[in-house]
Amino acid sequence: MSKRSGGPTIIDIAQRAGVHQGTVSIVLNGGKSQTRVSDATRERIRKIAEEMQYTPNVTARGLRNVRFNCIGVSCSYGNPFMAPDPVDLANADIADYYGASLLSGILRVAHASGYNVMHFHKTWRDAKQSAAGFRGQGIDGFLVIAPPPGSDMVIGLSALGIPVVAISASSDQHHVPSVDVDNAAGVRLALEHLIGLGHRRIGHVMISSEEVDPLIRRASFTAVLRDHGIPVHPDHVVVDAAYRDEQMRRLLIGPEPPTAIFANDDRIAKILMLLAREIGMRVPEDLSIVGFDDSPAATLMDPPLTTVRQPLVRMAEKAASLLIALVESETVPTQTHIFDPSLVVRGSTAPPR
Amino acid sequence: MSKRSGGPTIIDIAQRAGVHQGTVSIVLNGGKSQTRVSDATRERIRKIAEEMQYTPNVTARGLRNVRFNCIGVSCSYGNPFMAPDPVDLANADIADYYGASLLSGILRVAHASGYNVMHFHKTWRDAKQSAAGFRGQGIDGFLVIAPPPGSDMVIGLSALGIPVVAISASSDQHHVPSVDVDNAAGVRLALEHLIGLGHRRIGHVMISSEEVDPLIRRASFTAVLRDHGIPVHPDHVVVDAAYRDEQMRRLLIGPEPPTAIFANDDRIAKILMLLAREIGMRVPEDLSIVGFDDSPAATLMDPPLTTVRQPLVRMAEKAASLLIALVESETVPTQTHIFDPSLVVRGSTAPPR
């Protein structure tokens, strides 16, 4: 044993086997060295390593520019794995759903491939200030979650030679492989469902955001209605409404209220549902509501929410395997892998009266 | 710049500053060296480091047995951060709640202290086979989640000199600092609520488990009823019921059915609630149900679930800070930090008819 706290090293094994450490290194840890070792010694070394319970010290390997088998997850704006408020977890069911689903997929793929997953504590400001801090941290590559259009995090990292894959983002923006749901298709699904039911006065509620996905949904809303020749009444579209804002209430009790609302995500749908009930409107009789996400809370609302599902776990799995391929220097095309959303029809939508 | 891919090293800085790398190391990265450096050089080195955007290479530091600033989270039996089934996330709301809440607390504390958090991919079999694989992995210490009583993971790791803190476990079992909710108190809270309401025929449903917490709740159930002189009808206690088992149904439609049930966790409470409705029993009129966890789903059930809340985020925060203290070799007493549960009364409980 070495005098340090760690376990047996290749030197310990070399001594026991009566060979040099270099030979042990080649046998045990693969290596691209051209050197050949006889089967006899190979076997002997392997057996001794087994006996001594040798495990390579990833740190030392890392110093030699070998992989760490570790991918980092990072978010340019915050931490989707952390509840928004430490104490009030009231909305954790929906707010955490995004991060939890992604993590679930990431872990499945990473662990199956022998990679660890690290929540990296440093946050990105801009390329100038932040780049240096992301090197030499024992991470082979980063999964960047929902980078806003203006962020140079993805580009900054990959300029450093660090493999990056973006989630909920487009490759056109960030120039690395990425995964995203087809937001426009999701919105179309939701709206055509409402239109098919006979709705013509359709509202939209979103909460102001810098993330791309919500903004795309906003744009798609207008586009789809236009395609169907349905006018978008300005009052029916509430943008930048702060949480539980008066604007939502005004929308519901206005002179010519919508018969249906497309909520930009399930959290908003939930607020609308509670608000409608408070005002005395019945869902879906007086008001149909469609959400986006299909968070677990959707099934538990009263009535259960009709909503657009995005396959977050699958998306995350894809992202993780793209990143691992990149780390292992396979060629990965710089393109957005787009996932189809699906409409889950439940009880919150019905024909207008 | 060094010829490698990494950023500037202390050598680059030393050259620019016209000093030796050792001096730079002392100035920039603290160090316990006795050596003193003049304020003038200190300042010069610091400025150059700033200009060159120097960041220490954690890997290289690690090799010298310095901290990595990284804590690992690991579970001896599975992964609470991974949804049980990749596709069917139907119960993710409850199943993931435990892991997500813990992670939330862990991340908050770790990141605030400059520590990364790593999901370690190796799983523990037993000390003989697994110990070696947890050394030299770039992790300063482990947070072990819900180790079963028979597991030697915690003891095995700490025998290796790796700092460990256990979550949802007791220090008596594992001989390291730990955090846990006061399960017995939680059960008492739930049962005395039911007893206060007038219930005398009280059932208990748990799903078989190797984890300690559920088992403690099971034992507490019996103890509390005994304290109150209430008999525990064997039919009223369903143990080892598989998911949605017939046993639950039998309990509900038996000859002398309970008027109230203590569900060992919210997931079970949810199943019971659906089952009761299916059978035609009304909650809480015909059957009161109390859960354990206060998962977000509790508020969304119909009726909203009366349940026992465990302060998971706080517990995780405590565990993380204990571990960090341990890593930074402060003295931390080997004791279980017990957190008080609280009863959240909602609509699923009422006096018996």
Place this chain on the structure above:
DNA sequence: CTGAAAGCGCTAACAA
């Protein structure tokens, strides 16, 4: 007060 040098565990080019 500052410089030199050893070495953490491992890899890979090169020498024997």
Place this chain on the structure above:
DNA sequence: TTGTTAGCGCTTTCAG
């Protein structure tokens, strides 16, 4: 087929 050697970037003891 095997051994030797030079580092990776950093810390720290020991000389100067």
